[in-house]
Each structure stands twice: as C-alpha cells, then as structure tokens.
Amino acid sequence: MNAEAIISQLNIELPPPPTPAGVYKPLLIVDNLAYLSGHGPVCSDGSMLQGRVGSEVDLDGGYRAARQTGLALLSTLRHGLGSLDRVVRVVKVLGLVNSTPDFHRHPAVINGCSELFAQVFGQDAGVGTRSALGVAALPGNISVEIEAIFEIS
Amino acid sequence: MNAEAIISQLNIELPPPPTPAGVYKPLLIVDNLAYLSGHGPVCSDGSMLQGRVGSEVDLDGGYRAARQTGLALLSTLRHGLGSLDRVVRVVKVLGLVNSTPDFHRHPAVINGCSELFAQVFGQDAGVGTRSALGVAALPGNISVEIEAIFEIS
Amino acid sequence: MNAEAIISQLNIELPPPPTPAGVYKPLLIVDNLAYLSGHGPVCSDGSMLQGRVGSEVDLDGGYRAARQTGLALLSTLRHGLGSLDRVVRVVKVLGLVNSTPDFHRHPAVINGCSELFAQVFGQDAGVGTRSALGVAALPGNISVEIEAIFEIS
Numbered sequence: 001m002n003a004e005a006i007i008s009q010l011n012i013e014l015p016p017p018p019t020p021a022g023v024y025k026p027l028l029i030v031d032n033l034a035y036l037s038g039h040g041p042v043c044s045d046g047s048m049l050q051g052r053v054g055s056e057v058d059l060d061g062g063y064r065a066a067r068q069t070g071l072a073l074l075s076t077l078r079h080g081l082g083s084l085d086r087v088v089r090v091v092k093v094l095g096l097v098n099s100t101p102d103f104h105r106h107p108a109v110i111n112g113c114s115e116l117f118a119q120v121f122g123q124d125a126g127v128g129t130r131s132a133l134g135v136a137a138l139p140g141n142i143s144v145e146i147e148a149i150f151e152i153s
Numbered sequence: 154m155n156a157e158a159i160i161s162q163l164n165i166e167l168p169p170p171p172t173p174a175g176v177y178k179p180l181l182i183v184d185n186l187a188y189l190s191g192h193g194p195v196c197s198d199g200s201m202l203q204g205r206v207g208s209e210v211d212l213d214g215g216y217r218a219a220r221q222t223g224l225a226l227l228s229t230l231r232h233g234l235g236s237l238d239r240v241v242r243v244v245k246v247l248g249l250v251n252s253t254p255d256f257h258r259h260p261a262v263i264n265g266c267s268e269l270f271a272q273v274f275g276q277d278a279g280v281g282t283r284s285a286l287g288v289a290a291l292p293g294n295i296s297v298e299i300e301a302i303f304e305i306s
Numbered sequence: 307m308n309a310e311a312i313i314s315q316l317n318i319e320l321p322p323p324p325t326p327a328g329v330y331k332p333l334l335i336v337d338n339l340a341y342l343s344g345h346g347p348v349c350s351d352g353s354m355l356q357g358r359v360g361s362e363v364d365l366d367g368g369y370r371a372a373r374q375t376g377l378a379l380l381s382t383l384r385h386g387l388g389s390l391d392r393v394v395r396v397v398k399v400l401g402l403v404n405s406t407p408d409f410h411r412h413p414a415v416i417n418g419c420s421e422l423f424a425q426v427f428g429q430d431a432g433v434g435t436r437s438a439l440g441v442a443a444l445p446g447n448i449s450v451e452i453e454a455i456f457e458i459s
Binding site: 021022023024025026027028030031035036037038052094096101135136137138139140141145147 | 246250252253256257258260264271280282283286
C-alpha cells in the first residue's frame with residue numbers, strides 16, 4: 001500500500017505545512033533528493049511542543065514531540081511534492097533533542113519520528129540512516145528539531 | 154547580476170580563506186555539489202569572533218558572527234571554485250550557535266549568514282534549506298559555526 | 307596500497323559492526339554515496355567508551371574515543387560494502403563531542419577519527435570535509451558520536 005493510502009487508512013492528521021522561522025526554504029529538491037530544513041513539533045492548531053527533555057518534558061513527551069515533528073516534515077513534503085507517494089525512501093534523519101546534560105535516551109525520543117516514517121513508508125523504505133543527540137538549546141525552546149533527506153521519484 | 158559583480162558593487166570584503174583547524178579539507182566537490190566544512194567567524198585580520206550568545210555576546214553580536222562566518226564560507230568557495238559565479242544555489246546550511254541553555258533565538262542569529270547569501274546569490278538561488286540550533290560548546294569558543302552544501306556548475 | 311591491505315599490514319582491529327540503537331539503518335547507499343548513521347565508540351568486546359570530555363574524560367581519552375568511533379564506522383562500511391577497497395573518498399564527517407561548556411578543543415578530539423581515515427584511505431582520499439562541535443549530551447553518555455558520508459565505487 002502506498003504512503004497516501006496508509007495515511008488515510010490510519011487517519012493520520014498532518015499539521016499545516018510550517019512557515020519558515022528565518023531566511024530558508026522548508027524543502028529544496030536537487031536531482032533525486034529532497035532536502036528538508038530543521039522542523040519542530042508543530043501541532044494542527046499551529047502551536048509548538050516546548051520544553052527541555054529530562055526536566056520539563058519526560059521521555060514520553062519527547063517521543064510525542066518527535067512524532068509531531070515527523071508529521072510536520074511529512075506535511076512539508078506533501079505540500080512540496082504534491083503527494084507523499086513520490087517518496088522512494090528515507091535517506092537521512094538528524095534528530096536534535098533539547099536535552100538536559102544527564103539525559104541519555106535520545107534514540108528512544110527520535111524513534112517517535114522514525115516509527116512514524118516506518119509506518120507510512122514501510123520497514124525498508126521508511127527507515128534510513130540517523131543520528132540522535134542532545135543539544136544545549138533549540139529555537140523557541142521546542143523539545144525536538146529534526147532535519148531530513150528523502151530520495152524521491 | 155552575478156555574485157562576483159554584486160560583491161564588487163556592495164564592497165563586500167571577504168576574509169582570507171581560513172586554514173583548517175584539524176585533519177579536514179575546507180571544501181570538497183562531488184559531482185555537482187560543493188561540501189563545505191564547518192567554518193567560524195574569521196575576520197580579515199585572521200582573528201575569530203568569540204563568546205557565548207546569550208551571555209558574553211548578544212543577539213546582534215551573534216548575527217554579526219554568523220554574517221562573518223558566511224563571508225568565510227564565501228572566501229573558501231571562491232578560492233576553491235575560482236569564482237563565486239559557478240554557484241548555482243545554496244542547498245543546505247547547518248547553523249550552530251554557541252548558546253546559553255536559555256537562549257532561543259538561533260534562527261535570528263543564523264539569518265546573519267542567510268541574508269548575506271540571499272544578497273549575493275539572490276532571493277531564490279541564495280536561500281536553501283537550513284537548521285539552526287544551540288550547541289554546548291564550539292572550537293576555540295567561537296560564537297557561531299556553519300557548514301553548508303552548494304550546488305555548482 | 308589499498309585500504310584492506312593497509313588494515314592488515316598495520317594490524318588494525320575493527321570491532322563487530324554495531325547494531326542500531328533505534329529505528330534506523332547503520333548504512334544506506336544512494337547512487338555513489340554511502341551514508342552512515344551516527345556511530346559511537348564501540349570496542350571489540352561490545353562495550354562503549356563513555357563520559358564527558360572536559361570533566362570525566364580528558365583530551366587524550368576523547369581522541370581515543372573518536373578513533374574507536376572511526377573503527378566502528380569502518381566496520382559498518384566493510385560489512386555493508388563487502389570490502390573497504392570500494393571506498394573512493396571520505397566526503398563529510400560530523401563529529402559530535404560530549405563536551406563540558408568550557409571545553410574548546412573539539413577538532414583535536416575528532417582528529418582521532420580523521421587521522422585513522424587518512425591512514426587507511428590516504429592523505430587525499432581519506433580526508434574530507436568536517437564539522438566538530440560540543441553537544442549537551444549523547445546517547446548512553448558516550449564520549450563521541452560521528453556520522454559520515456563516503457563516495458564509493
């Protein structure tokens with residue numbers, strides 16, 4: 001089953017494609033690769049999930065923020081490509097967690113995005129390479145920021 | 154108007170191309186992409202803009218550091234390509250801000266680089282994808298570090 | 307001399323290819339590029355080099371962690387490609403140091419990986435672009451995390 005059909009069937013709701021917070025494009029296509037800017041956890045009402053993971057937000061809250069960030073990335077992709085069915089595979093994900101210095105479960109947080117992609121694009125095409133890390137601070141104190149590269153047709 | 158003509162007309166001064174601080178190349182070309190290593194805010198006299206944004210350096214100082222880092226990136230590009238007129242577009246910018254944990258305006262800092270690129274290469278070709286974030290520490294306590302990918306001809 | 311012959315001659319021991327710590331692939335090939343996920347300093351017995359550089363771990367310990375991370379990256383590459391002789395060149399390295407806020411020698415730490423690559427692939431092909439930075443926290447409190455892109459044949 002293709003990505004758009006899966007999203008329909010599972011009633012996955014994408015937020016509106018986020019507007020840039022600075023001088024950049026959310027998405028740029030070069031040859032067969034779609035580069036996506038760092039996205040945050042934008043909700044359907046436009047609000048952002050905020051707070052540091054390890055103090056203000058726990059692991060589950062971080063996971064939800066990563067999943068919401070994944071939904072925002074999909075929204076930008078659909079808006080730019082016309083359809084998510086043009087995605088061939090996830091190539092690369094950079095997962096940034098707004099983290100206390102003693103929080104160490106960044107992979108489990110970023111899985112919130114990666115498991116969404118695996119669900120939508122499949123266990124092979126939806127799983128790419130990834131780095132997950134804890135950063136000192138994120139724009140607007142969002143809990144998670146994720147950038148990604150997709151192969152497209 | 155092309156990039157070199159704009160730089161001449163606006164009297165934009167590029168610092169000397171920075172020498173690597175470790176075992177890496179400042180620039181590497183693969184196919185139609187120019188990969189640039191993380192650069193810092195190198196001034197024309199070779200000094201670096203230092204200090205943490207949010208405490209030692211304010212937003213304006215961070216913006217100036219990001220612009221100076223952009224000038225260093227352009228210097229490396231011109232040195233490696235022969236001319237900035239070979240740049241087709243900015244593809245991707247990773248903007249790292251040496252940030253206190255409670256500073257949240259990283260996009261406004263990194264705009265210092267992005268607005269320079271937009272000025273030099275134009276509002277379409279000069280604006281690519283981007284991530285901006287706050288990191289715990291940077292080499293030599295520089296205020297900003299930026300790496301980038303450009304499409305070239 | 308090619309990479310596999312150098313590794314044999316220098317008796318360089320690669321750890322077993324690390325298993326992913328989350329929902330991602332260690333390696334993905336798109337066209338002529340091999341993307342590698344963020345790797346940590348996995349030792350041959352499967353243990354990881356842990357601790358923050360600048361407090362729990364000193365510069366030399368950070369360097370050794372970066373070299374061990376480089377060995378883990380090579381192990382994943384060999385496992386995925388069949389032979390390291392398929393590597394054409396190092397394109398890009400992102401070197402993340404688990405760093406105190408006042409540690410500033412991240413390039414010297416990440417050289418532990420870069421000098422290994424230069425030894426194995428040569429001073430030209432083994433040296434690519436790079437960014438090095440200090441991050442607030444890393445998964446499992448490892449000392450270093452490195453992701454990379456290689457050009458392959």
